[in-house]
Amino acid sequence: xxxxxxxLVLRRQTDQAAKAALAWLHAHTDSFRIAETRDEQGTPxxxxxxxELLFMLIILKRHGVRRREIEGMSAxxxxxxxxxxxxxxxxxxxxxxxxxxxxxxFFALHDRPAPFETTYFxxxxxxxxxxxxxxxxxxxxxLAYSFSRIGVPNEQPRINLWFASTAFGRGQxxxxxxxxxxxxxxxxxxxxxxxxxxxxxxxxxPSVLERxxxxxxxxxxxxxxxxxxxxxxxxxxxxxxAGIAPTPFERSIFAAGLRRMFGSTATDGAVAPTSRIKxxxxxxxxxxxxxxxxxxxxxxxFSLAARRAL
Amino acid sequence: MSELCxxxxxxxxxxxxxxxxxxxxxDLGAIAEVLALCASLAxxxxxRARVSVAALAWLRAGLFEDALxxxxxxxxxxxxxxxxxSxxxxxxxxxxxxxxxxxxxxxxxRSELPVLTMQIVATYVGACGIDFDLDALGSRDLRLVVxxxxxxxxxxxxxxxxxxxxxxxxxxxxxxxxSLPQIFPQALLxxxxxxxxxxWIPILTLLCTTVYGIPPWLRRGATDAMRRSLExxxxxxxxxxxxxxxxxxxxxAEHGLRVRSSIASxxxxx
Numbered sequence: 001x002x003x004x005x006x007x008l009v010l011r012r013q014t015d016q017a018a019k020a021a022l023a024w025l026h027a028h029t030d031s032f033r034i035a036e037t038r039d040e041q042g043t044p045x046x047x048x049x050x051x052e053l054l055f056m057l058i059i060l061k062r063h064g065v066r067r068r069e070i071e072g073m074s075a076x077x078x079x080x081x082x083x084x085x086x087x088x089x090x091x092x093x094x095x096x097x098x099x100x101x102x103x104x105x106f107f108a109l110h111d112r113p114a115p116f117e118t119t120y121f122x123x124x125x126x127x128x129x130x131x132x133x134x135x136x137x138x139x140x141x142x143l144a145y146s147f148s149r150i151g152v153p154n155e156q157p158r159i160n161l162w163f164a165s166t167a168f169g170r171g172q173x174x175x176x177x178x179x180x181x182x183x184x185x186x187x188x189x190x191x192x193x194x195x196x197x198x199x200x201x202x203x204x205x206p207s208v209l210e211r212x213x214x215x216x217x218x219x220x221x222x223x224x225x226x227x228x229x230x231x232x233x234x235x236x237x238x239x240x241x242a243g244i245a246p247t248p249f250e251r252s253i254f255a256a257g258l259r260r261m262f263g264s265t266a267t268d269g270a271v272a273p274t275s276r277i278k279x280x281x282x283x284x285x286x287x288x289x290x291x292x293x294x295x296x297x298x299x300x301x302f303s304l305a306a307r308r309a310l
Numbered sequence: 311m312s313e314l315c316x317x318x319x320x321x322x323x324x325x326x327x328x329x330x331x332x333x334x335x336x337d338l339g340a341i342a343e344v345l346a347l348c349a350s351l352a353x354x355x356x357x358r359a360r361v362s363v364a365a366l367a368w369l370r371a372g373l374f375e376d377a378l379x380x381x382x383x384x385x386x387x388x389x390x391x392x393x394x395x396s397x398x399x400x401x402x403x404x405x406x407x408x409x410x411x412x413x414x415x416x417x418x419x420r421s422e423l424p425v426l427t428m429q430i431v432a433t434y435v436g437a438c439g440i441d442f443d444l445d446a447l448g449s450r451d452l453r454l455v456v457x458x459x460x461x462x463x464x465x466x467x468x469x470x471x472x473x474x475x476x477x478x479x480x481x482x483x484x485x486x487x488x489s490l491p492q493i494f495p496q497a498l499l500x501x502x503x504x505x506x507x508x509x510w511i512p513i514l515t516l517l518c519t520t521v522y523g524i525p526p527w528l529r530r531g532a533t534d535a536m537r538r539s540l541e542x543x544x545x546x547x548x549x550x551x552x553x554x555x556x557x558x559x560x561x562x563a564e565h566g567l568r569v570r571s572s573i574a575s576x577x578x579x580x
Contacts, residue, residue, distance in 0.1 A: 092463045132458025134424040134472060165425070173416040178382060 010255055011306055017262055018302035019067070020269035021295050025053070026069035029076045031288040034084050045089060049292055051099040053077060054106045056296045059195045061109055065303045078110060086116035090124055097130035098139075101146035108150070125152070137165040138184040145191035160203055163188050174218055179231060182219060186234035189216075189242050196241035196304065212242060217250050220257055229264040230273040232257055233297040240304045258305065261298055266291075271298040311540060311576040312353065318546065318569050319357055323364045330373055332384075332562065339387025340566030342394055343474050344513070344573050347481060347520055353580030354573060358394070366395035366405065375409050378418050385418060386427050389434040390478075396438045403439035410440035426455070430475050433482050452476050456491035465498060467550050470513060473498070477521040495522040503531055508539045509550045509567065512574035519578065536575050547571045 032053045035046040057074050081103050089096045100121060104114040114121070124130060130143065140162040148155035163169050166188055167181035177185075189212075193200050201209055216238055223232040236257045239246070246254060264272050266281035270291040280286040319341060326334040338361070345361055348354035368374060369392055377384040392406050412418045413435060423431070435442045456476055459469060473495055479486040495518050502510035515532040518524035524532070539547065546568040 091461075094458070094462065127461075128454055128458055129461050131454050132456075132461060134426040134455060136424055137428075140425070165428070171416055176417050 006255075010258060013262060014258060014302050015306040017265060018299060018306055020265065021271060021299040021302060022067055022069040022073075024269035024295055025056075025292070025299060026072050028288055028292070029073055031292070032076070033080055044092070045084075047084075047089070047099055049289075050077065050080060051102060052293060052296055054081070054099075054102055056300055058102065058106055058109060059300055060303055062195060062197060063304060063307075065307070074110065077106065078112065081107070082115045084115070087120055090116075090121065090129075094130045094133045095135075097125070098142045098146045101143075101150050105146070105149045136180075136184065137162045137169075138187045141166075141188055141191050159191050163192065168212070168215065174215060174222070177219065177222075179228065182223070182231045182235065185216075185219070186231070186238050189238040193241045193243075196243075200242050213244055216242065216244060217246070217253060221253050224253070224256055224260060227274050227276075229261055229271060230294040230297060233261055233271070233294060233301050236261070237297065237301045237304070240301070240308060258301075261301065264294070265298075269295075271295045311543065311572055312580070314546065315569055315573050315576065316357060316360075318572075319360060322566075322569075323360070326368075327364075330368075330376075335377065335384070335387065336563035337566030337569065339390060340563040340570045341573065342387065342390045343478070344516065344570045344577075346390060346394065346478055347474075347516060348573070348577050349481070350520060351577045351580075354577040357573060358397075361391075362394040362398050365391040366398045366401055369395045369405050369409070372408070375412060378409055378412050382418065382423065385423065385431055389431045389438075392438050393434040406435075406438045406440060410435060410438070410442070413442060414440070426452075426472060426475050430479055433479055433486075437482055451489055452479065452486060453489045453491045456495075457493045460494045460497050465501065469494075469498060470510060470550075473514070473517050473522075477517050480521050490522055492522055496524065496528060499524075499528060499532060503535050506535075507551060508547050509571045511535050511539070512547065512571050512578060516574040516578055533579070536579060540575060540579065547575060 032049045034050055037044050037046055053073065054077055057070065057077060060070055061074070086096070086100055086103070090100060100114075100116065103116075104118065104121070107114050125147070135143065141159050144155045144158035144162065148159070166184045167177060168185045168188060172181060189200075190196075192203050200212070204212065216235060220232070220235045220239070223235055226232070236254065238244075239254055244250075261271060264275075264278050266272055266278060266286070268281070268284075270281055270286070271294045272278035272281045272286065272291060273294040277286050277290050281291060322334050322337050322341070325331075326338060341357075342361060342365070345354060345358040348358055374388045374392060377388050388409070392409065395401055395405070413431075432442050456472060459465075459472070473491075476486070476491065480490055481487075495514060499511070499514040499518055501507075502514055511532060515524070515529070515536065518532075519529065549564050549568050
C-alpha cells in the first residue's frame with residue numbers, strides 16, 4: 001500500500017518535472033537557432049542544438065506525447081530548418097548526413113516535404129559521399145538508423161553489425177566504461193529499440209538482452225554515485241526504451257535516479273548536468289549551452305516515465 | 311637535416327626516459343608513425359632502430375601498460391611503438407603479454423575510438439603476436455572511406471592522419487593492400503604543393519611513394535618542392551598550418567609533427 005502510494009507520488013513528481021523541462025525549452029527556443037561559427041575552424045555552422053531538439057520532438061511525437069510547448073517548439077523547428085541551406089552543409093561535411101535524415105523524418109511526421117532537394121541528398125548517398133569519413137561505431141549506428149527512418153533499404157542489418165563493435169558489443173569491462181562508452185550504449189539502445197517503439201528482442205539474443213538488463217542497471221547505479229546527470233538521464237531513459245522489467249531492488253535504483261534528476265532541476269525548470277552548474281543555474285548564471293542537452297534528455301525521460309510505470 | 315632529426319629524437323627519448331610525460335609521448339608517437347612506413351628507406355634505418363630499441367625498453371618497464379590503462383587516447387601510439395619494439399631481435403611475444411591482456415580482457419576501452427583507429431590497433435597488436443580479432447570491422451572498404459574525402463570542401467590534419475593509418479594498415483597486411491585509395495592522396499599532395507604546405511609535402515610524398523602510388527610528373531614536382539624547402543631550412547620543417555589544427559591530435563604533438571615531416575623529407579631525398 002505504502003509502496004504503491006510512493007510510486008504514485010513519484011509519477012506525479014515526474015509529470016511536473018516534464019512540464020517544467022518542456023516549459024524551459026519552449027522559453028528558450030530562440031537559442032536553438034542555427035548559428036554561424038566565426039572561428040574559421042570546424043564546420044562554419046552550429047546545427048547541433050537544433051538537431052537535438054528535433055530528435056526530442058520526433059521521439060515525443062512518435063510516443064504520442066502532446067503538450068502545448070511541444071507544438072510551439074515544433075512550429076519553431078519547422079520554420080528554422082526551412083531557412084537554412086542544407087545543401088551547402090552537406091557539401092561541406094559528410095557528417096551532415098545524420099541530421100539531414102532526421103530533419104527529413106521530422107518534416108515527414110508533420111506532413112511536410114524535406115527542406116532540401118531530396119534528389120540531391122539521394123545523389124550524395126548513392127555516390128557514397130556520406131561514407132567518406134571515419135566514424136565511431138555508435139555514430140555509424142546513428143547514420144544507419146537515421147537512413148532507415150527515411151526509408152533507405154537494408155540499413156537495419158548495419159545497425160546490428162555496428163552494435164557488435166561498440167563498448168557493450170565487445171563486452172568491455174564495466175569498470176573501464178568512459179563517458180563516451182556510456183553515450184555509445186545509450187545511443188545504441190535508442191536505435192535498436194527504434195526509440196522504444198520496437199521491443200529489442202527482435203534484434204538481440206536472449207543472452208545479450210539479459211546482459212543488457214544487468215549492465216544498464218549496474219551502470220546506472222555507478223552513475224548515481226557520479227556527478228553527471230546528463231549520462232544518468234540517458235541511462236534511465238534506456239530502462240524505459242528497452243522495456244526493462246526491474247526487480248523491486250532495481251526499481252529502487254531507478255527511483256533514486258529519477259530523484260537525482262529532480263534534484264538537479266534548477267528553479268526555472270532547466271536540468272543541470274553537474275552540481276556546480278546547478279548552483280550557477282539557480283543563481284541565473286549558467287549558459288544555454290551548459291543546460292540545454294540535459295534538459296532535452298530530461299524532458300524525454302520525464303515525459304515517458306510519467307506515462308509508464310516501471 | 312638527418313643529423314638534426316637524430317638529435318631531436320635522441321633528446322625526446324632522453325626526456326621521456328627521465329620523466330615519462332604525455333608531451334614527449336605524443337611527439338614520439340608522431341615520429342613512430344613515419345618510421346613505421348620507412349621500412350624500405352635505408353636512410354631512415356638508424357632512426358628507426360634507435361626508436362625501436364627505446365620502445366622495447368619502455369614496453370619491458372611497464373610504461374605502455376600504464377599508458378594504456380590511463381587513457382584510451384594513448385592506445386594508437388602505444389600499439390605503434392609496441393610494433394616497432396617487436397622488430398628488435400631481442401623482442402619476445404611475452405614482452406607484450408600484459409599489455410595484450412589488458413586489451414583482450416576489455417580493460418582498455420578501445421571501443422569508442424573511430425573505426426580506423428580500432429582497425430590499426432588490432433592489426434599492430436596482431437603483428438606483436440597477440441591474437442586480437444577485428445570482427446566485422448575488418449571487412450570495411452577503406453578505399454571508399456578515404457577516396458570519398460576528396461569530395462569535401464576542406465582538408466585538415468585529420469586527412470593526413472587517415473592517410474597515414476591506411477598506409478600503415480596496407481603495409482602490414484595484404485588484406486588491406488588490395489583496396490587502396492589513389493585519388494585522395496594524390497589530390498591532397500597536389501593541393502599541398504600548390505599552397506606551399508611545407509609540412510604536408512614530404513609526408514604525402516612519402517605516403518604516395520611507398521604505398522599509394524605516384525605518377526612520375528607528380529613525384530618530380532614534389533621532389534622539387536622538398537628540395538627548395540630544405541635549401542632554405544636551418545631548423546626542422548614548420549608545423550602544420552593553424553587552419554588545419556582541428557583536433558587534439560595535432561595540438562598535442564606539434565613538435566613531433568615537425569620532426570615527422572623532416573624525417574620524411576631527408577629519407578626521400580637521401
